[in-house]
Amino acid sequence: MTAIRTLWALLGLVCLIGLAPAAKAAVEEPQIYYQPETATTSFAQLLASASSSWEQIPQGEAVSFGYTPQAYWFKVEVAASRSDRILYLGYPLLDSVDIYFVQNGAIIDQLLVGDNLPFAQRPILNKNFVIPMASRAEQTIYLRVRTESSLRFPLEIWQPAEFMQAQQYQVAATGLYFGLLLCMVVYNFFNYLVTREFSFLNYSAYTLSIGLLMAGLDGTGYQYLWPNWIWLQDRIVTMIGSVVFIFASLVTAGVLQTAQRSPRLHRGLQLFIGIYSVTFVLSIFLPYATLIPYVLGLAVTSCIYLLATGISLWTRGLTYARIYTLALGSLLFAITINALGYLGLFESVFVQRYAIMAASALEVLLLSWVLALRFNESRVEQLALKEKLNTQLESMVAQRTEELEQVMGRLQLANKELEQKSNEDGLTGLYNRRFLNQEFKREFGRAKRTGRDLTLMMLDIDHFKPLNDSFGHLCGDQVLVELARLLVSQLQRATDTVYRYGGEEFVILLPDTDEHGAREIAVKIGQAVRDHVFKTDQGEMKITISIGVAIAKPDMYKEPTQLLAAADDALYRAKNSGRDIVKVTTQIHEPEQANSR
Template sequence: MTTMLMRWVVTLALCFAFMVPAVQAQESMPPIYYHVDGTGNQTVNNLVNKPRNEWRVLSGSNASFGYTDDVYWFQFELPEVNFDRVIHLPYPLLDRIDTYFVQSGEVIEQVRSGDQFEFSERPVNNRNFMIPVATQEAVTVFMRVETTSSMRVPISVWQPSELAGNEQAINMVTGMYFGLLLCMMAYNFFTYLTTRDYRFAIYSGYIIAIGLLMASLDGTGYQYLWSWFPWLQEKAINLFGALVFVLASLVASKILQTEIRSPLLHRGLQAIMVIAGLLFVASIFLPYATMISIVLIVAILASSFLIFTGIMLWRQGLNYARVYTIALSALLLAIIVNAIGYLGFLESFFVQRYLIMIGSAIEVMLLSLVLAIRYSEDRRERLAAEQRANARLEVKVKQRTGELEKVMRKLKEMNQKLEVKSNEDRLTKLYNRGMLDEDLPLEVRRARRTGYDIAVVMIDIDHFKEINDRYGHPVGDEILVELSRVLRVNFRRAGDRIYRYGGEEFVVLMPGAQELGCHDKVLTVTDAIRTHEFKTERGEVKLTVSVGMALLNTLPGHTSSKQLLEAADNALYQAKNAGRDQIRIARTLNEASEKP
């Protein structure tokens, strides 16, 4: 286990090393100018005509000003090109970013982003901030940045394809890192279940806290875990940072037996636990800006004391204190470097962002080794008087191996579930449009091969915009969810698949369907929808739907899956143009007819 994890950490470190050239493979940046808005009241119109000599020139493209209440404006020129571009800010902790694209003194487009908004509002679905450039022509970019976090604004411009390649490499390494944490957490937790040694349970909690802290710093947590919860995103670093030091102190006291070996150091660790616990509670109620400087200072002091504790017990001859000190130093020194960076004294974004990942990966692996050493020593002491120690040890090793295999199978199942989630519509839990794009060509080829027909049924809610305007979008979402349930109840024939095509449109694939039976089924469904009472927080709502149908064998020629879908869409528009609450069946690729 230890050898495998060591190889994993070495691989992770090598991946980080090879990522450095990739991170630098961006578009060459023009000079970046910045302006400090102490009041926060200035607008882009106030600054468009501000003389360039009244702006300050940024040294490089990585702005780092530490913690400040000021608003910062940035300005740079982008030349005319013949390809798309995207502005990349690989620092995911900025509260608000307002980007203005200006030509001839006029704002042609404004883009809003930042982690004070829900993740779904970002222009690009990424844990970092990505802002598409509004035009390929020459344009002046103004960026207004406001944050209670450290004012760090690393600006770069990329071609989307090159940025996607760079992000893929980073995502791969990030996935390896969190996979390592997950494996180690599961391994130690199942070891606890096997041995009932609570130190393994505490260590599993410690690994979880590190993972949550790293997910907060990296932006992965806001992207995947709490994207709907800006409040937690604002406070996550303080909360999880404090929790890390509560558990780190507890782990140190249990592994190093400070209560017995050094009561003075033990009281120091208890003090860290109390202070970190108070910081955790205070972070819930006090603003991020008030707490972050305190948390960073405590992090530096607590990290130093934890390392000092390990060194002192190492000098006393405690054999595993040496490994503990090396393990803890890898993480805590990385935390100290990061804390110094967030306070504005270090500008190496890459080193700060990924040094703590490498440090925590090494620390988790080595601390697990220390814990294993401690457990092994205790076990030998407990089993010294027992003659069958070797036999029992073999049984436990086999049990742990089986448990680890179960964990790996569960991880595989989790990956399969995540794959299913990627094919689901987030709101309705139906299949999404991407899944339809994959399924429809397969079904069309199967229908040609078997000779069976296939029907594509397109359903659109009548006057749905008026419902949203009258009752509000939350009620509209409730109706979409309930309509999805009604469709599931009614389309239950084997092989039928329901997709949310977009907005208020749904698509049903009916392999093997015949025209008459398909029409009768759709007629029954529309009647059921017409009579159904959609209960919402604003009361009951009644609605109707328009339906367009297309059957593969009904259409002439060698109809493709795309043409089949377009025919159903054309039939849907015929139904809507005929007054809605109608069913139309496509007879040609461009026309639809009413089924009596």
């Protein structure tokens, strides 16, 4: 939408410029004579000089001598009129203009104007030179003109009312042009603030520099922006012209992405940035007349290079390089016309001045469009890249999650195995005393809640120490391992569990087992051990065990340690009663003095 609105504004600008010549019907274009100034030329000699010493400029054509250090005298014969008139010099970059109004061989008025004088000294405040005629009578006007810029200007005589009417179109067109540039400067600067994309900032600075350059060329800048700064007015074209091409190179590099797409072309742009940076510094110190031919030639060269850059990337398939090339082509055409005009090879000041305004406006519009397209394409690419990266990230996260789950699974398995190992007896593979303490408390609490019996059976190998002393600890360990397997094989329920309590002692926990059942299991185990042949490295052997059984009736024991002590006491009594027997207790254990087993 911004591009469309700007296009309509540009069309309005062109229409206003096109209407301007229609109001020139009342203009008077007098015959102009000229001769170059010499060191001995005096004004009295000019007044007395013969007509043959003056050269004639073709009727209706503007003065156009190009860049020359030579000062020129001009003579204009003006017929009498019944109304006031003004003399109009339509070129703002004339350094010094001495004007003499002569009537009957005598000077009736004299004025000095030029852009090397403060703007406020002009008789009429206009960006060009507008001088009221001294008299309505027949008179001759002599003008001495010297300038470091191109010596070229249209000389016209107007009636004030018609001049104001004609000027309003040019003022409107000029205002619309600079308003358009200002809008583009602000718009792209805000784009930079929002996006932090430096291409918008460079483009905003580029548009601003074009506006300042055109204000300097058009005289609007000296009228409104720096009316008392003569030094800047003398150097504005070379200084700001250098800045324009610095930012034009930066915009080109950003829009066409030359650093990535063509490093060779990018180095050329960097070279031009360096050259114009030097030119900018030189314009501060060197006279305008010395530097301007170089700046104009460099401007045409730069435009050709920028145009070649656009065409090169266009042929490589960069779509918006076509719009860029069209924009730069229009500006190059206008700059070429302007350069030819400054060099005195093109006579139409009107076409020269407004062609570059229209072309620069068109270029600003199209480059803004290109910048928007490039930014949009970059945003689409970034979104696609972001989506791709998100997909890759999701894949990586899924992969890492799967790997983590596998690691966690292995870790859980290892923890489970570690916990299993920590709960097992290393020799027999039975649960150890540590795990018994946990499970015993849990089963004791469950028995109290449910009101069911809980049996704890503690057994010990008879005469195990002599066996170890006679046959060695390896043989004793083999007996312990074989006994553990035998005890497990004698239990029928999954809830019945065998624990190695320590040394040659074992504990069997029997949930939901009453006294009768406990006796049967204990007798059965004792008989199985008695009948079993234990195979060891020292040969076959038999052993016996003593068993102490304690049954916890509902509300009989308050603490699990009391039941454990009762079973231990029953085992103690079995040992003292001759061993290889079973002792069962259903009474609360009363502590006695400990005796050796």
